Amino acid sequence: MSKKAIIFDLDGVIVDTAKYHFLAWKELAESLGFDFTEEQNELLKGVSRVRSLEILLDIGNVELSQAEKNKYLNEKNEQYLSYIAEMDTREILPGIPELLAFLKAERIPFALGSASKNARLILENLKLLEDFNAIVDGNDVSTAKPDPEVFLIAAEKLGKNPEDCIVIEDAFAGVQAANSAGMTSVAIGDPEVLIGADFNLKSTKELTIDLARQLIK
Ligand code: B16
Ligand code: MG
Numbered sequence: 482m483s484k485k486a487i488i489f490d491l492d493g494v495i496v497d498t499a500k501y502h503f504l505a506w507k508e509l510a511e512s513l514g515f516d517f518t519e520e521q522n523e524l525l526k527g528v529s530r531v532r533s534l535e536i537l538l539d540i541g542n543v544e545l546s547q548a549e550k551n552k553y554l555n556e557k558n559e560q561y562l563s564y565i566a567e568m569d570t571r572e573i574l575p576g577i578p579e580l581l582a583f584l585k586a587e588r589i590p591f592a593l594g595s596a597s598k599n600a601r602l603i604l605e606n607l608k609l610l611e612d613f614n615a616i617v618d619g620n621d622v623s624t625a626k627p628d629p630e631v632f633l634i635a636a637e638k639l640g641k642n643p644e645d646c647i648v649i650e651d652a653f654a655g656v657q658a659a660n661s662a663g664m665t666s667v668a669i670g671d672p673e674v675l676i677g678a679d680f681n682l683k684s685t686k687e688l689t690i691d692l693a694r695q696l697i698k
Contacts, residue, residue, distance in 0.1 A: 483589040485697040486641045488632055488659075490527070491595035491618075493651030494669055494685065496572050496607060498597075499526060501564035505557050506537055513553075515541035523674075527652025529596050529625040530554060558599075565599065568606045574685040581612055583690050589697055590614040592635040594648065596625055615639050626654040629662035636662070647696050649688070650678075665696065 492498040503522040510517035521540055525533040534554055538545060545553070584591050592615035593600060600618035604610040615638035622630045636646045648659035651669045656678045659666035668678035669685055680696075682688065 483587065483697055484641075485589065485645050485647065486614075486636070486639045487584060487589065487591040487693075487696075488594045488635045488639075488646050488648045488664070489591060490648070490650045490652070490655050491593055491597055491600050491603060493526060494574070494649050495577055495593075495609070496568070496574060496603060498565065498568075498603065501561055502533075504564060505560040506533065508560060509553055509557050510537060510541055513538075513541055513543050515543070517541075527596055527626050527650070527654040529619060530558065530598065532625060562599065562602075565603055565606065568603065570608055573607055573609070576685045576688045579690065580688050580693060581609070583693055585612065587697075589693075590639050590641070592639050593617065594631045594635040595619065596622075596631065626652065627657035627661065629658045632658055632662040632664060636664070651675075667696070 489495055499522065502525065503519060506522065506525065507517045517537065517540065524536050528536065531554065534550060591613060593613050595618045598619035601610060601616060615635055617631050617635040617638065621634060624630050632648055633643060636643050643663040646664040647667060648664045649667045649669065650656050650659060653675055656666045656668050656675050660677055666678045667680040667682065668675035669682050672681040675681060
């Protein structure tokens, strides 16, 4: 068993759920009388559901009671769940199946560290639920990224020291969380947004076996 371990973010690393979150938030914004753009959706990546609603309401300059917020949070999630119910293995991002197969063959443990409360359901739809050695999601943490809690719990569940963990993330808050946890951070996306990462990759296609070998050395 390798000394090192990998912790994967879910949305934007294993699968592109951002488009479904976007559609569901956009429908909510429109029902509240304002527009919500794809550019603004970038602000919600890696952010918890509750915080996402706060950001959305700020954009629309809308104030709501707690009861109304709860109602809209439920409605948004129901809408999002209806989209992800259709999801299957074809939506796993490029390079990920090969990387996971390599990690399994080499007995390098890997965990999920996601802000999503729907993570298990998504992994099940992608037929990946059984592959992960540990799963830590939005139901297991009390503080959201950029707090390192989600990744520290994942390291503990894997029985690894934080410095032996490599985090793969697509959100700035996630890169910050990995760095605060004392882990190696690999960012997927725009390097001008994902500043401070140890490695910057443009897409999951660049998560090659060669890179994995280098990371776990
Ligand atoms: P849910 P990650 C995050 O997942 C998403 O990036 C973020 O956009 C979303 O608001 C959050 O999960 C909560 O998701 O509403 O399903 O609980 O990137 O940390 O895997
Ligand atoms: Mg993400």
